[in-house]
Amino acid sequence: MRMMKLALLNFRNGFRNYLSLVISLAFTMSVFLNFQNIIYSDALALLGERNKNNVDTIVQVISVVLVCFMFFFIWYSTNVFLTRQKKEIGIYVFMGLTNQKIGKLYMIEITLIGLSALVLGIAFGTAFTGLFQMVLLALSDLVVEISFQFVLQPVLITAGVYLVIYLIFVLKGYADIVRSSVLDMFTGARQNEYIRQSFILLWIRALLGVVVLGTGFYFAVKEGGMEVLGNVFLAVVLVIAGVYLLFGGLIPLIFQGLAGRKSFLYQKTRCLWVNNVIFRMKKNYRTYAMVCVLVLCSVTALATGFAMKARYENIVHFENTYTFQLLSDRKDLDDEARELIEECTPIAFSSYIPITTLEESQIKTTTRYTGYAITSWSALKNLAEEAGLSFELEEPEEDEYIRATNMILFSLITDVTSETAVIEGKTFRQIQRTQEPYLGYLQERHVNLFILNDEEYEKLRPAGRELYVYNYKITDPKAFAAARDRLSELVEQIRQKDGYIGRVAIDPEGEDDRKWIKVLYSLCEFMFMVFIFASGSIMSMKLYNDSFEEKERYLVMKKLGFESRLLGRSIACELAAAYGMPFVVMSIASYFSVHALEKMMFADLRMINVVSVLAVGVVFFVCYRLSVRVYRRNVGV
Amino acid sequence: MNENKVSLSAKNLLKNYGTKNFETRVLKGIDLTVYQNDFIAIMGPSGSGKTTLLNILSTIDKPSQGEVMLADKEIARLSNKELSRLRRDKIGFIFQDYNLLDTMTLQDNIALPLSLNGVSGKECVRKAKELGDMFGLSEHLGKYPWQLSGGQKQRGAACRALITDPEIIFADEPTGALDSKASRELLKCLKAVNENGRAAILMVTHDPFCASYAKDVYILSDGLIKCRISRGGERKEFYDRIIEVQSSMGGDLS
Numbered sequence: 001m002r003m004m005k006l007a008l009l010n011f012r013n014g015f016r017n018y019l020s021l022v023i024s025l026a027f028t029m030s031v032f033l034n035f036q037n038i039i040y041s042d043a044l045a046l047l048g049e050r051n052k053n054n055v056d057t058i059v060q061v062i063s064v065v066l067v068c069f070m071f072f073f074i075w076y077s078t079n080v081f082l083t084r085q086k087k088e089i090g091i092y093v094f095m096g097l098t099n100q101k102i103g104k105l106y107m108i109e110i111t112l113i114g115l116s117a118l119v120l121g122i123a124f125g126t127a128f129t130g131l132f133q134m135v136l137l138a139l140s141d142l143v144v145e146i147s148f149q150f151v152l153q154p155v156l157i158t159a160g161v162y163l164v165i166y167l168i169f170v171l172k173g174y175a176d177i178v179r180s181s182v183l184d185m186f187t188g189a190r191q192n193e194y195i196r197q198s199f200i201l202l203w204i205r206a207l208l209g210v211v212v213l214g215t216g217f218y219f220a221v222k223e224g225g226m227e228v229l230g231n232v233f234l235a236v237v238l239v240i241a242g243v244y245l246l247f248g249g250l251i252p253l254i255f256q257g258l259a260g261r262k263s264f265l266y267q268k269t270r271c272l273w274v275n276n277v278i279f280r281m282k283k284n285y286r287t288y289a290m291v292c293v294l295v296l297c298s299v300t301a302l303a304t305g306f307a308m309k310a311r312y313e314n315i316v317h318f319e320n321t322y323t324f325q326l327l328s329d330r331k332d333l334d335d336e337a338r339e340l341i342e343e344c345t346p347i348a349f350s351s352y353i354p355i356t357t358l359e360e361s362q363i364k365t366t367t368r369y370t371g372y373a374i375t376s377w378s379a380l381k382n383l384a385e386e387a388g389l390s391f392e393l394e395e396p397e398e399d400e401y402i403r404a405t406n407m408i409l410f411s412l413i414t415d416v417t418s419e420t421a422v423i424e425g426k427t428f429r430q431i432q433r434t435q436e437p438y439l440g441y442l443q444e445r446h447v448n449l450f451i452l453n454d455e456e457y458e459k460l461r462p463a464g465r466e467l468y469v470y471n472y473k474i475t476d477p478k479a480f481a482a483a484r485d486r487l488s489e490l491v492e493q494i495r496q497k498d499g500y501i502g503r504v505a506i507d508p509e510g511e512d513d514r515k516w517i518k519v520l521y522s523l524c525e526f527m528f529m530v531f532i533f534a535s536g537s538i539m540s541m542k543l544y545n546d547s548f549e550e551k552e553r554y555l556v557m558k559k560l561g562f563e564s565r566l567l568g569r570s571i572a573c574e575l576a577a578a579y580g581m582p583f584v585v586m587s588i589a590s591y592f593s594v595h596a597l598e599k600m601m602f603a604d605l606r607m608i609n610v611v612s613v614l615a616v617g618v619v620f621f622v623c624y625r626l627s628v629r630v631y632r633r634n635v636g637v
Numbered sequence: 638m639n640e641n642k643v644s645l646s647a648k649n650l651l652k653n654y655g656t657k658n659f660e661t662r663v664l665k666g667i668d669l670t671v672y673q674n675d676f677i678a679i680m681g682p683s684g685s686g687k688t689t690l691l692n693i694l695s696t697i698d699k700p701s702q703g704e705v706m707l708a709d710k711e712i713a714r715l716s717n718k719e720l721s722r723l724r725r726d727k728i729g730f731i732f733q734d735y736n737l738l739d740t741m742t743l744q745d746n747i748a749l750p751l752s753l754n755g756v757s758g759k760e761c762v763r764k765a766k767e768l769g770d771m772f773g774l775s776e777h778l779g780k781y782p783w784q785l786s787g788g789q790k791q792r793g794a795a796c797r798a799l800i801t802d803p804e805i806i807f808a809d810e811p812t813g814a815l816d817s818k819a820s821r822e823l824l825k826c827l828k829a830v831n832e833n834g835r836a837a838i839l840m841v842t843h844d845p846f847c848a849s850y851a852k853d854v855y856i857l858s859d860g861l862i863k864c865r866i867s868r869g870g871e872r873k874e875f876y877d878r879i880i881e882v883q884s885s886m887g888g889d890l891s
Contacts, residue, residue: 556736559730561721
């Protein structure tokens with residue numbers, strides 16, 4: 001009972017000190033709770049079962065990531081608590097308390113902190129579920145009426161997961177204390193970090209880190225077929241391991257090397273902050289590495305979201321151009337098809353174009369595509385006029401071509417003329433690239449259309465197989481099914497006569513079973529923000545904690561007459577290194593992770609990469625400025 | 638009386654602690670002049686105001702009344718920034734608990750004040766090594782404080798205090814944490830530094846043996862300088878005189 005009283009007293013007196021810890025834990029929990037709530041609430045049920053199922057699956061995957069994150073976060077927070085308590089523990093030793101009793105005291109105190117965080121997290125999380133869903137749906141561009149509803153299941157899951165993880169670390173802390181020697185505990189506060197690490201060990205880690213990280217990058221960007229997914233998984237594991245080794249090896253090695261070069265070191269405040277970075281490195285490298293991996297995840301999450309959104313818009317954009325498309329070797333299908341459709345509904349517009357498909361062996365391009373076809377400039381012009389599509393293409397010269405592609409989100413390749421194609425042995429230079437959906441769904445999915453000068457097309461026409469594309473957009477969407485059935489009869493007839501025909505039918509009113517992609521996009525944006533703020537808060541907490549350990553040192557320096565201005569500059573440099581190291585490593589690694597994603601999702605995400613890295617930079621800069629201010633205040637500079 | 642330049646002078650120093658109606662006067666009117674070649678030890682019983690006097694003279698604390706002139710400047714009139722600069726350029730400190738920064742090697746500790754002053758890296762290295770040699774620390778410059786003995790640490794702290802070529806060094810119980818051998822080594826070094834004209838030294842100590850390395854010993858009691866003993870001949874003889882005065886004044890001066 002007396003132990004309980006003491007623990008309660010400690011908890012009450014120290015609560016203000018641990019408030020940041022409690023808030024961080026509560027924040028993590030409320031994020032997890034909100035994601036869980038997406039699964040168990042019926043807010044997204046209106047999207048249809050298939051969409052809801054897809055969103056649920058994605059949320060489950062995200063939840064696994066969040067559980068991992070929670071695991072590390074709780075590990076880290078309980079460690080911070082243990083470090084801060086060590087001074088008091090030393091005093092208890094002299095009061096004659098046994099290790100077991102001190103351990104028990106620690107357990108009660110940290111449990112009280114954990115429970116406060118739990119209550120706060122669940123309360124915040126539940127209060128914000130409505131807002132979270134509203135923002136999520138607004139970002140996803142979906143109209144669903146949201147009403148506040150309390151669902152018990154996500155609360156139970158969140159509390160359960162949190163308590164299990166928390167309990168593991170409470171017991172770990174208890175075991176640490178019980179196993180410690182009295183001397184360890186007494187000197188605990190002073191025994192924080194060992195200074196320099198063995199050069200041999202650092203070299204081994206550094207070399208290993210570079211090799212592992214390099215291999216990870218290699219697998220991330222390696223071209224391949226079905227094995228790409230396996231490569232990407234391998235890349236993720238290697239990059240995480242590599243980042244840890246880099247922070248545990250190469251970076252301390254560089255700093256220790258710099259500290260060894262006295263002419264470099266003895267320049268104003270360098271002597272102070274470079275030595276401080278080395279001093280802190282052994283203990284902090286895991287935090288830096290974790291933050292680096294977290295922000296890397298956030299950048300990748302955002303890129304995934306954008307890639308998904310781009311894919312969705314591509315599909316919608318191209319698929320809705322025409323209702324029906326026929327691709328056949330018969331030149332005279334238009335009247336027949338038109339007649340069949342018009343029996344059901346008037347046609348809003350239609351278009352027709354002859355194209356010549358080429359085998360991969362007949363064409364060699366700078367970038368490899370799937371599905372090649374050529375057509376003439378005049379034929380495409382006719383098609384655009386018929387379909388009412390914009391046509392702002394200059395006729396190519398005899399050695400030039402224009403390429404009609406699917407939609408690309410961003411492109412940093414401004415010089416489209418750098419691409420070339422060798423068709424039947426003749427080299428053509430690309431002069432323009434268009435994303436106008438002249439061939440609708442076919443252009444989005446199957447055909448890379450090379451538009452040639454009329455004469456050149458005529459020359460090359462015999463080299464491939466000439467096919468005719470007939471496109472129709474109907475006016476009455478309700479008549480879609482009837483018109484589709486009529487066309488199916490035609491398709492069947494031609495097939496029976498051994499003719500070649502393919503048909504595309506897109507229901508204008510069909511249920512969009514891809515709405516989940518929009519939700520995924522918003523979820524990815526949330527993940528981006530969650531990871532960035534989590535990283536920022538971890539760094540801030542770490543440095544906040546460090547500042548208390550540095551207080552005495554700065555007091556000495558002030559007594560020695562070192563100006564506050566210089567000490568402040570040294571702190572600014574030290575903290576800039578702390579934030580800068582993970583940022584730089586992440587920026588480099590993100591190039592590879594986003595590149596890997598680009599390959600998988602056929603999207604140009606370079607701009608997203610740059611923008612998200614800049615966003616991380618901005619958040620880090622704000623956290624950095626705050627940390628410098630708090631640090632200076634805590635050490636009294 | 639010394640004929641050389643005055644490093645520091647204090648006139649009628651008073652220092653009170655506590656609130657208005659419950660004030661305790663710790664210093665009751667101290668007049669003191671320290672010349673360039675002086676090596677002064679201040680002794681006195683606990684609570685006599687030794688450390689308070691040292692703190693005021695070294696600009697760490699402010700007097701309630703009176704004037705302190707350091708390097709021809711009255712310190713009460715200086716801004717915090719100017720005070721910092723004065724501490725940085727004109728004063729060196731040696732503390733009882735060394736106060737070396739455990740984040741850096743001994744050489745870095747010694748060179749730090751110079752480096753912060755913007756002196757070139759080469760010059761920092763040269764001076765740190767020179768002082769390291771002088772204090773017998775050449776072998777230990779690459780070590781961290783936790784790898785050094787108390788004596789080595791304190792000699793390192795003395796090097797750090799001297800590297801900016803200060804006019805005066807304030808030492809607060811510099812041998813308080815050292816054994817007699819380490820104390821002797823440190824004091825010999827300090828004496829040599831003073832005799833070479835590098836800096837004046839003002840040292841607070843309760844140890845007569847330590848005080849016997851100084852040129853003058855001031856006995857502080859009840860907030861006033863009660864007596865001054867000047868060294869004439871041998872250190873041993875000086876030490877005996879200090880003990881004698883100590884006994885005549887009631888024994889314990891610690």
